[in-house]
Amino acid sequence: MQLCIVLINTIIEEASMKRLSVIMIGALVLILFSIPAYAAEPIQLSISLPLTGGEAKFGDIQKRSYEIAAQEINAKGGIKGRKLVLSFEDSEGKPEIARSIVEKMIDVKKQPVIVGEYTSSCAKAVAAVAEERKVPYLVVASASDEITQKNYKYVFRLNPTNAHYADGLISFLKQVVKPSTMAILYESSDFGTSGAEDMAKQAAKMGIKVLLKEKYAKGAVDFKPILSKVKSERPDVIYMVSYVLDAALLMRQLKELRVDAKLFAGGAAGFAIPEFIENAKDASEYVVTATLWSPKLNYPGSKQYADKYKAKYGSYPSYHGAAAYSALYVIKNALERAKSMKSDDIRNALKTTSMTTAFGPVKFEDKEGYQNQNFIDTLVLQVIKGEFETIWPLSIATHKYIYPIPTWRERG
Amino acid sequence: MAAGQIELFLQTLIAGFLLGGLYALIGLGMALILGVMKIINLAHGDLMMVAMYVAYVLFQFFHIDPYLAVFIVAPVLFILGAGLQKFLITPVLKVESILPHNQVILTVGIGIVLSNLATLIFKSDYLSIPVSYATKAWYLSDFWKGSPIELSLSFAWSVSFLIAIAITGVLWFFLTRTDTGKSIRATAQDLDAALLMGVNVNHMRMLTFGLGSALVGIAGCLFIPIYYLYPSLGKQFTNIAFVITILGGLGSIEGAIIGGIILGIFESMTATYLGMGWAPVGRFAIFVAVLIFLPGGVASLMRRRSFTVSIK
Numbered sequence: 001m002q003l004c005i006v007l008i009n010t011i012i013e014e015a016s017m018k019r020l021s022v023i024m025i026g027a028l029v030l031i032l033f034s035i036p037a038y039a040a041e042p043i044q045l046s047i048s049l050p051l052t053g054g055e056a057k058f059g060d061i062q063k064r065s066y067e068i069a070a071q072e073i074n075a076k077g078g079i080k081g082r083k084l085v086l087s088f089e090d091s092e093g094k095p096e097i098a099r100s101i102v103e104k105m106i107d108v109k110k111q112p113v114i115v116g117e118y119t120s121s122c123a124k125a126v127a128a129v130a131e132e133r134k135v136p137y138l139v140v141a142s143a144s145d146e147i148t149q150k151n152y153k154y155v156f157r158l159n160p161t162n163a164h165y166a167d168g169l170i171s172f173l174k175q176v177v178k179p180s181t182m183a184i185l186y187e188s189s190d191f192g193t194s195g196a197e198d199m200a201k202q203a204a205k206m207g208i209k210v211l212l213k214e215k216y217a218k219g220a221v222d223f224k225p226i227l228s229k230v231k232s233e234r235p236d237v238i239y240m241v242s243y244v245l246d247a248a249l250l251m252r253q254l255k256e257l258r259v260d261a262k263l264f265a266g267g268a269a270g271f272a273i274p275e276f277i278e279n280a281k282d283a284s285e286y287v288v289t290a291t292l293w294s295p296k297l298n299y300p301g302s303k304q305y306a307d308k309y310k311a312k313y314g315s316y317p318s319y320h321g322a323a324a325y326s327a328l329y330v331i332k333n334a335l336e337r338a339k340s341m342k343s344d345d346i347r348n349a350l351k352t353t354s355m356t357t358a359f360g361p362v363k364f365e366d367k368e369g370y371q372n373q374n375f376i377d378t379l380v381l382q383v384i385k386g387e388f389e390t391i392w393p394l395s396i397a398t399h400k401y402i403y404p405i406p407t408w409r410e411r412g
Numbered sequence: 413m414a415a416g417q418i419e420l421f422l423q424t425l426i427a428g429f430l431l432g433g434l435y436a437l438i439g440l441g442m443a444l445i446l447g448v449m450k451i452i453n454l455a456h457g458d459l460m461m462v463a464m465y466v467a468y469v470l471f472q473f474f475h476i477d478p479y480l481a482v483f484i485v486a487p488v489l490f491i492l493g494a495g496l497q498k499f500l501i502t503p504v505l506k507v508e509s510i511l512p513h514n515q516v517i518l519t520v521g522i523g524i525v526l527s528n529l530a531t532l533i534f535k536s537d538y539l540s541i542p543v544s545y546a547t548k549a550w551y552l553s554d555f556w557k558g559s560p561i562e563l564s565l566s567f568a569w570s571v572s573f574l575i576a577i578a579i580t581g582v583l584w585f586f587l588t589r590t591d592t593g594k595s596i597r598a599t600a601q602d603l604d605a606a607l608l609m610g611v612n613v614n615h616m617r618m619l620t621f622g623l624g625s626a627l628v629g630i631a632g633c634l635f636i637p638i639y640y641l642y643p644s645l646g647k648q649f650t651n652i653a654f655v656i657t658i659l660g661g662l663g664s665i666e667g668a669i670i671g672g673i674i675l676g677i678f679e680s681m682t683a684t685y686l687g688m689g690w691a692p693v694g695r696f697a698i699f700v701a702v703l704i705f706l707p708g709g710v711a712s713l714m715r716r717r718s719f720t721v722s723i724k
Contacts, residue, residue, distance in 0.1 A: 051536070052527075052531055052643070052644065056531065056536030056643070057537055060537075215687070215688065216688040216689060216691070217688075217689065217691065221638070222427060222679075222680070222683075224423065224566075225424045225428070225684040226683050228427070228684065229420060231420075232419065245540065245640040245642075248640065249639070252546060252547045255547045256566050257564050258551070258562065275537075278540065279540040279640055281542055282547070283547055
């Protein structure tokens, strides 16, 4: 529109008064033509994700899922008749890079709403920028609690926080396992640390004694020293929060050392991806893990999305993908309800979101010290005969849980 | 409780030795290259990553066990390494520039290219080779019924440890008892003198870089059953190899293996008695301490007792 006005101005300046009326009519025609053209202009959405580096796997899952969602949305006529065009930027999982990408999105590209990022450290950096620039930011799969505890007005989170990741697992522990001691091992990242802190708090509430709480650096090779220490303490439950295949390494080395416990439990991420079973093989049997989503859930669109993903990429997506896929629908929903494409209007629309996605119901609430946080029931999976089965809550279980579990020696 | 404490200590010690063997294996190639060419090869870990992907492809398409794949991967890495030396590093050595360590910067570039190529070809997925012996271990209680303590010794880790020792032996023999080995050492000791004595210095450099790469290739094959692989795994192992090379004494082969084992035991003990989060801190604390108090590394201690056969 601005371009049109500038054009008219220059034309007026150059034209003599006599021909003014003719030019005015011409300009009017120009404007009339340009209005429908403007309305059909696509909505450009840039998404920052870790596409290289150690977390690239999750970045990839999310990128593919955003693309599937965008395809579906565009096939059904886009958002308010406008096509949605995605582009991706690689943050390498580094907060400083994520920050500069988002600054560019807001300051240069004038993008009115931000979606994306995966690691909590990056999401924190992005959230700070978004809040400062007053641009709404939808956090998709970053779990660190702090992100929605800072009284940010413009930061929304689709996925449950770390403190709630294990809700399902905790009720399983309370009602079935009833342990009295626990050991916690976690990766020394934002995600691992907050997951471990929250479990320790919950354990204290349940009267479970935490015998050991140990962190390790990302990419660690040898866990045997620390696992030997765990073995000498004999905890009832070993709870581990790991990002990726270190989860499989932990289980393999637990088997190697024959460290027995009543229950091996994982806090999502590395324990909930298919590679966990592929890599740990028989050592993964009977391991339970908290998770947010499973391809077998009966939320509308869940199964269709999972099947579509599998048909295209050969394996089922993890919850990260489902969250990304659903996030785009949340954005679509908000943009359709927003009064304009201005950041503040989109923010207000997001605030009043109430819908069900493939990831579960979405509603951004202020409670328990969180702001704009979506709360969803979390699940417990158990590896049974080399497959993830939903065992908790019982109402949606696909398999009866196996407890107690045999010792390593009994398994042979 | 006493038995439990002894068990904990012994198991930690075993873990430390095995980890040390693995570290030494990774560090050997870098020590060799540094010793002869005075180049810190910062693409070292990425070369290992390449080797692991080669082994992975061999397993996926031809069902070759990673231990057997050594015989294919090592030559492949030798050619890759020698090629890098001939076509990239040698030309850069000749260029006059304001930067004193052009080759080092070059190796960083090579590493980045390799890891991004791997991301392009294999995606960023985490891969592993599901071998049946991945969790195989020997248990003390199986050999000694009624043992008060239980210790376990992992099969895959033991193999890599023994091969690390064997390779050190072979390398030692090669460097001290063969003509080519002596030429390599001559190149390391005094470039100009070696040239005057008719040693083909450029050829020796190519050979060394190839050999160093082949060694890290072997390390990669032995490492796969223990670990997993993804495109950016190289950097952390470059760091470890670098620390071992410094600890062992720049360019010393026996130094590298002793340095590796010291580091392995140190890290394991730190993990058990101080917490695993401290392991990386400890690693670089050792690094700094050695640079300050023992600049020649372990090799300089051994040289004082005059039973070292350093390539220097």
